[in-house]
Amino acid sequence: MSIKPVGGIEPPYYAVVFTPVRHDDPQGYAETAVRMDELVRAVPGFLGYESAKAPGGLGITVGHFRDTDSIAARQRDLEHREAQRRGRAEWYESYSVHVAKLERSYGFERG
Amino acid sequence: MSIKPVGGIEPPYYAVVFTPVRHDDPQGYAETAVRMDELVRAVPGFLGYESAKAPGGLGITVGHFRDTDSIAARQRDLEHREAQRRGRAEWYESYSVHVAKLERSYGFERG
Numbered sequence: 191m192s193i194k195p196v197g198g199i200e201p202p203y204y205a206v207v208f209t210p211v212r213h214d215d216p217q218g219y220a221e222t223a224v225r226m227d228e229l230v231r232a233v234p235g236f237l238g239y240e241s242a243k244a245p246g247g248l249g250i251t252v253g254h255f256r257d258t259d260s261i262a263a264r265q266r267d268l269e270h271r272e273a274q275r276r277g278r279a280e281w282y283e284s285y286s287v288h289v290a291k292l293e294r295s296y297g298f299e300r301g
Numbered sequence: 302m303s304i305k306p307v308g309g310i311e312p313p314y315y316a317v318v319f320t321p322v323r324h325d326d327p328q329g330y331a332e333t334a335v336r337m338d339e340l341v342r343a344v345p346g347f348l349g350y351e352s353a354k355a356p357g358g359l360g361i362t363v364g365h366f367r368d369t370d371s372i373a374a375r376q377r378d379l380e381h382r383e384a385q386r387r388g389r390a391e392w393y394e395s396y397s398v399h400v401a402k403l404e405r406s407y408g409f410e411r412g
Contacts, residue, residue, distance in 0.1 A: 205399060209351050209353075241361075243355055248351060248353045249353055250353040250363060252399070278409055278411075284408065286351075286409075287406065287408065288316060288363070288406045289403070289404050291404060296397070297395065297397035298396050298397075
């Protein structure tokens, strides 16, 4: 049992915290989520993400990016912009987005 | 339908992103979670948190704090330290903690 640095990613880097509230499995959502996953993995400077969703309620996704240029590249993507538009029109009751600069990270793994 | 600033909290402020992996409802966990909720609300500079957990897997909690002094006060709390110790000994398979400075926030609410 020990506390270790996380995932070999050296701070500073950026996190985008996305917290949508949506009903489960609305039409078209799952296909779009798969496509957004593909697209973000192709963004230069994308470092990974973690995602959790309670059934029928709040989801939280934390995406990690090397710098603000990586985040800007993601935001410019036209398919992503269309998915955001559709999310607001059809899927989400609400969401928040927080863009934050990571100052330190640590973690624990049962060992 | 519009994109609005989030919750009236003006950046910069800090987020602590906590991502534990645990089995559902281990012994003693629920009571401790209630107590940790009480304690964090009493921390000067605590601004709120959001939490989501997938059944049987990853949870993500994002706590918002005015500054690093607020976070340090939370970390010094002896009951919190004991809960962390117990978490590592009994409840968590793994976790990561990211401390990040919020640069911008925005959100959407169906309206």
